[in-house]
Amino acid sequence: MRISPKVNNGLKYVKAVYDSASGCYQCGWEISEDNKITVTVTVPFGGSAEWFFHMRRNLYMKIKKIHYLKR
Numbered sequence: 001m002r003i004s005p006k007v008n009n010g011l012k013y014v015k016a017v018y019d020s021a022s023g024c025y026q027c028g029w030e031i032s033e034d035n036k037i038t039v040t041v042t043v044p045f046g047g048s049a050e051w052f053f054h055m056r057r058n059l060y061m062k063i064k065k066i067h068y069l070k071r
Contacts, residue, residue: 003027003041004052022047 001020007029008014015028023044030038043049 001025001043001047001049002052003049005029005039005041007031007037007039020044020047025049 001018003025005014005027009031011031013028013030015026018025023046024042025044025047026040026042028040032038039053041049041051
């Protein structure tokens with residue numbers, strides 16, 4: 001599974017869900033009032049995914065939390 005969110009500042013909130021044979025994959029993002037972007041990705045237990053995030057120049061990303069879900 002390849003997950004590649006493309007944030008659009010015209011939309012403040014997006015969530016996508018894909019129900020696969022191995023479980024439910026989810027990806028979403030939200031832009032706060034102070035223009036901070038929060039991206040959430042969920043991969044099912046035993047599943048795998050490549051995550052790509054396209055950013056403009058002079059922007060940086062700080063990863064705050066990674067949660068591993070157990071069955």
